[in-house]
Amino acid sequence: MANTFPDAVDPSGGKTFLGHPRGLYVLFFAEMWERFSYYGMRALLILYLTKHLLFGDEKAYLIYGAYTALVYITPVIGGFLADRYLGHRKAVLFGGILIALGHLLLSVEGTGGRDPTVMSFFFAALAFIIVGTGFLKANISVIVGQLYPRDDARRDPAYTIFYIGINLGAFLGALVCGWLGETVGWSYGFGAAAVGMLAGIIVFVIFKPLLMGRGEASDPELLQQRFIGISREWLIYLGAILGVGVVWLLIQYQEVVGLLLGGFGAVVVAYILYTAVFQLPKVDRDRILAAIFLIALQPLFWGLFEQAGSSLNIYTDRDVDRSIFGYEVPASMFQSINSFYIITLAPFFAWLWTSLGKRGREPSAPAKFGLGLIQLGAGFLVLVAGAASSDGLTPVIFIFLIYLLHTTGELCLSPVGLSAMTRLAVPKMLGLMMGTWFLASAGGNYIAGLIARATSGGEGAAETASGTQVLDIYATIGWLSVAVGVTVFVVAPLVTRLMHLETIGEDADRDLAGRAELAEPAGAGIDLRGEKKPGPGPNTGERP
Numbered sequence: 001m002a003n004t005f006p007d008a009v010d011p012s013g014g015k016t017f018l019g020h021p022r023g024l025y026v027l028f029f030a031e032m033w034e035r036f037s038y039y040g041m042r043a044l045l046i047l048y049l050t051k052h053l054l055f056g057d058e059k060a061y062l063i064y065g066a067y068t069a070l071v072y073i074t075p076v077i078g079g080f081l082a083d084r085y086l087g088h089r090k091a092v093l094f095g096g097i098l099i100a101l102g103h104l105l106l107s108v109e110g111t112g113g114r115d116p117t118v119m120s121f122f123f124a125a126l127a128f129i130i131v132g133t134g135f136l137k138a139n140i141s142v143i144v145g146q147l148y149p150r151d152d153a154r155r156d157p158a159y160t161i162f163y164i165g166i167n168l169g170a171f172l173g174a175l176v177c178g179w180l181g182e183t184v185g186w187s188y189g190f191g192a193a194a195v196g197m198l199a200g201i202i203v204f205v206i207f208k209p210l211l212m213g214r215g216e217a218s219d220p221e222l223l224q225q226r227f228i229g230i231s232r233e234w235l236i237y238l239g240a241i242l243g244v245g246v247v248w249l250l251i252q253y254q255e256v257v258g259l260l261l262g263g264f265g266a267v268v269v270a271y272i273l274y275t276a277v278f279q280l281p282k283v284d285r286d287r288i289l290a291a292i293f294l295i296a297l298q299p300l301f302w303g304l305f306e307q308a309g310s311s312l313n314i315y316t317d318r319d320v321d322r323s324i325f326g327y328e329v330p331a332s333m334f335q336s337i338n339s340f341y342i343i344t345l346a347p348f349f350a351w352l353w354t355s356l357g358k359r360g361r362e363p364s365a366p367a368k369f370g371l372g373l374i375q376l377g378a379g380f381l382v383l384v385a386g387a388a389s390s391d392g393l394t395p396v397i398f399i400f401l402i403y404l405l406h407t408t409g410e411l412c413l414s415p416v417g418l419s420a421m422t423r424l425a426v427p428k429m430l431g432l433m434m435g436t437w438f439l440a441s442a443g444g445n446y447i448a449g450l451i452a453r454a455t456s457g458g459e460g461a462a463e464t465a466s467g468t469q470v471l472d473i474y475a476t477i478g479w480l481s482v483a484v485g486v487t488v489f490v491v492a493p494l495v496t497r498l499m500h501l502e503t504i505g506e507d508a509d510r511d512l513a514g515r516a517e518l519a520e521p522a523g524a525g526i527d528l529r530g531e532k533k534p535g536p537g538p539n540t541g542e543r544p
Contacts, residue, residue: 020158021147023211026203028165031140033200034096035169037103037193038133040177042068042309043335044189047317052186053122054113057314057456064310065449066254067126069261070247072442074134076268077243079142079435081135086236087217088139088146088431089208094237095139096201098132098244103194107187127248131240138434143215145422145430153357156419160350163415164343169196171339178332254449261446268436272429280426283500287424290366290498291433294417295440297369300484301413302444303451304376304477305406308338311452312402315470321393334399341407349411364496365420370489372413377481379405380474387471424499451477 015022045067049060082091105125110118144162148155173196181189217223223233230238250257269292276288316322317331356362363371379402386398417437425433455470 020154020161021210021212023147023214024144024158024161026207026210027140027144028162030092030096030200030204031162032165032169033196033203034099034136034140035166036173036176036196037099037169037200038129038173039170039335039339040173040193040196041103041106041129041190043174043178043313043332044181044186046310046313047182047332048186050314052109052112053119058453061310061449061452061456062254063251065446065452066251066257067130068306068309068445068448069257069442070130070251071133071137072438072440072445073261073264074130074243074247075138075438076134076264076432076435078134078136079138079431081236082139082142083218083428083431085217085219085223085232087215087223088143089211089215090217090233091135091139092143092215093201093204094240095132095135095137096197096204098128098240099136100132100194100197100201102126102128102130102132103190103197106190107194109186109190123248123251124244126251127244130247130251131244135240138431138438139215141418142422142431142434143211145419146214153354155423156353156416157350159415159419160346160353160411163411163418164346167339167342167346169339171336171343174336174339175333178330178335182330182332258446258450261443265439265443268432268439272432272436275429283503284426286498286500288426288429288433290495291421291424293495293498294365294369294420295437297373297413297484297488298417298437298440299443299447300481301369301373301376301409302441303447304380304481305410306445306448307452307474308335308403308406310448311455311470311473315394315455316399319387319394319470320399321396324396334403337400337403338407338410341404342411345407346411346415364492365416365499366492366495367489368412368416370485370487370492372409372411373481373485373488375405375409375412375485377478377483377485379403379409380478380481384471384475384478420499423504 046060046064049055049063050057055063078091078095082088086094102125105121105128108118108121108125141159141162144158145155148158173193177189177192179189180192223231225232227235250260272288272292276285280288313331313335316334320331322329322331322334353362382405383394383398383402386401387394418434421433421437422430451473455473
């Protein structure tokens with residue numbers, strides 16, 4: 001039988017390692033290899049589009065932006081299906097399989113140019129990765145939250161540890177796939193990404209018992225119901241394959257993706273607000289509103305931050321002196337700098353938040369968001385100043401500095417935001433809220449494509465003018481980010497009141513007790529909607 005209380009669990013029931021449930025480290029390594037594949041491919045994508053498939057800058061930026069946006073849209077659907085039917089663990093496994101297939105298809109590179117057969121494989125590969133990420137990305141983060149009670153002080157440090165896994169994979173992926181792709185052959189770089197994803201699947205399957213039943217389907221009987229002879233579970237899988245075909249079509253019409261993103265986002269946010277205002281008690285409603293405020297900052301942050309894989313990647317390739325100790329480093333390998341900084345700085349941030357929390361001085365989540373935006377803008381301004389101080393190519397030190405400031409900004413926002421979503425969301429909306437978090441990231445990624453397109457100077461513009469155009473745009477968005485960050489920091493106390501942090505522990509205990517009262521002595525479980533479901537015996541945390 002599935003875990004009876006998947007959203008509020010006592011981690012003391014299982015063994016720990018370094019103070020955390022061992023299941024955290026299973027998720028750490030599974031996500032590490034998934035991010036190896038994603039960021040290894042991401043480091044190569046814009047260069048592959050412009051150097052191998054021979055797209056102009058403007059079109060390449062649009063394809064890149066549409067792809068990264070769709071990667072973050074699909075987790076809304078994947079989170080919903082996992083919440084209601086599939087369970088988070090099965091969703092993660094299925095998503096990983098689709099992603100591995102996508103990377104294998106990308107290794108079909110052809111001889112260069114936009115050969116129709118190669119382009120069909122290329123767009124199909126992106127479609128498999130997009131749909132697979134929809135099932136995996138939001139749901140693996142949810143399982144991390146299920147390992148801890150909602151008021152557990154270890155939640156923020158746990159997500160920071162999890163974030164180290166993400167960035168260890170990203171660091172290795174950019175180095176290995178980037179070097180192979182640019183110096184040996186594109187197919188070798190993308191093939192290495194496929195190997196990384198397969199490694200993540202193996203880790204997740206072998207060490208499943210350490211998850212102690214977290215992430216299982218809330219109602220296994222519902223999942224096995226049959227329609228026209230096919231179980232609901234397999235109908236979901238077949239529907240996902242059909243979804244790959246739909247995405248394959250969408251990714252070829254990038255402007256449509258922008259319209260879809262805006263419309264879909266409006267519907268999802270309207271649904272969440274309707275539920276919060278008309279169906280939830282005051283405290284839960286306030287928390288959802290606070291979560292929406294944090295989510296609303298995502299498009300700005302990621303729209304600027306994600307220049308790393310597009311315009312900043314091209315700028316590094318064309319306008320930066322990449323010679324280090326006599327070796328000209330491939331531009332894609334600089335994508336690893338952000339991840340290296342996170343690996344080295346995340347433990348410090350985890351210690352800092354915990355230490356400040358013990359003294360009652362830890363900044364609130366909204367205040368951390370404001371600090372993150374300020375540092376993000378400062379990174380662009382430092383690069384602009386560095387480029388202005390040089391007569392020729394921009395010194396490579398300023399690439400390291402922009403990534404340093406963007407990394408410290410990211411550590412103030414991204415892991416904190418993941419933790420806040422699982423803490424503020426009511427249990428039945430957990431996957432949906434996490435999916436909406438990534439949906440807002442999708443908006444940021446699409447905006448990143450539009451910003452990058454603006455740096456290109458338009459179709460047919462001379463590449464030699466690119467550096468100046470990029471720096472002008474970077475100066476503007478840098479000051480914008482700093483101004484918004486200061487504003488968010490100022491209003492942070494008002495948003496923090498809506499979070500009702502002083503009663504989160506009491507609400508979690510009350511939710512758990514309420515469910516326990518409904519449970520039958522014979523071992524009946526309760527699904528996420530609070531409905532009873534029969535069980536054959538005591539809950540073991542595992543399906544029979």
